[in-house]
Amino acid sequence: MTAASVDRESFPTRFAREVWRLGRPLLPFVAVFLLLDLGWATLVNFLAGAVHVQSHAASHPGQADAVDAVWHLATGLIVAIPARDRRLYLLAPALSLGLDVDHVFGLVVPAAVSRPSHTLLFVALAVVVALAWKGSWMAFGVGGAVLTHLAVDGGSLPLLAPVVFSRWTLSPVVEGVLVVFAGGLFLLALGRHDKRIRDPRAWVELGIIAVLLAIFLALVGPLTWYSLLSG
Numbered sequence: 001m002t003a004a005s006v007d008r009e010s011f012p013t014r015f016a017r018e019v020w021r022l023g024r025p026l027l028p029f030v031a032v033f034l035l036l037d038l039g040w041a042t043l044v045n046f047l048a049g050a051v052h053v054q055s056h057a058a059s060h061p062g063q064a065d066a067v068d069a070v071w072h073l074a075t076g077l078i079v080a081i082p083a084r085d086r087r088l089y090l091l092a093p094a095l096s097l098g099l100d101v102d103h104v105f106g107l108v109v110p111a112a113v114s115r116p117s118h119t120l121l122f123v124a125l126a127v128v129v130a131l132a133w134k135g136s137w138m139a140f141g142v143g144g145a146v147l148t149h150l151a152v153d154g155g156s157l158p159l160l161a162p163v164v165f166s167r168w169t170l171s172p173v174v175e176g177v178l179v180v181f182a183g184g185l186f187l188l189a190l191g192r193h194d195k196r197i198r199d200p201r202a203w204v205e206l207g208i209i210a211v212l213l214a215i216f217l218a219l220v221g222p223l224t225w226y227s228l229l230s231g
């Protein structure tokens with residue numbers, strides 16, 4: 001391809017080309033993450049079944065799944081903004097949305113535990129796999145993405161499954177703190193030598209994002225706007 005033909009490309013074409021160039025190397029890890037998530041969800045449901053745990057049914061109305069997907073894509077992107085890393089702009093939304101693959105349980109097959117991968121132990125597993133396979137950038141990236149999801153998901157989460165099957169609901173303050181922590185992991189993903197992590201402006205941005213998301217969750221939590229949109 002000549003330089004002239006590249007110049008003639010429209011913005012959407014160049015944008016799609018750039019997304020593909022940055023995103024393609026991430027696809028194998030995203031695929032493995034989705035399989036890990038499903039495997040984990042199966043294990044948790046199997047163990048819960050073995051000890052006769054009967055948890056809540058699906059916690060979101062089914063027709064709101066598209067809204068839920070947009071919410072996780074958008075918040076994954078927003079929390080990654082202070083990092084100014086285009087690969088994270090793709091990875092964070094993809095994995096933040098990807099965590100919800102465990103909704104297969106409850107929506108498609110019977111579930112003993114709803115949202116079985118929404119647990120800190122799955123976060124730890126995903127981070128260890130990412131670290132061993134792809135190194136620290138991916139480990140911080142997946143940790144930030146999954147914690148962003150947990151921070152803004154609303155409802156009750158089986159945070160310690162399958163060790164304990166109790167469920168916890170995060171307060172807006174905890175959600176805000178978790179957003180800052182997740183965004184901090186994105187900054188750490190850039191590496192020790194990147195100036196961004198020592199730039200107070202990155203942390204101020206992160207603080208503003210966390211406060212706005214926490215206020216939004218407190219005033220119009222996702223469950224509320226699901227019900228508004230789905231009538």
Ligand SMILES: [Zn+2]
Nearest residue numbers: 100115118153
């Ligand atoms: Zn979720």
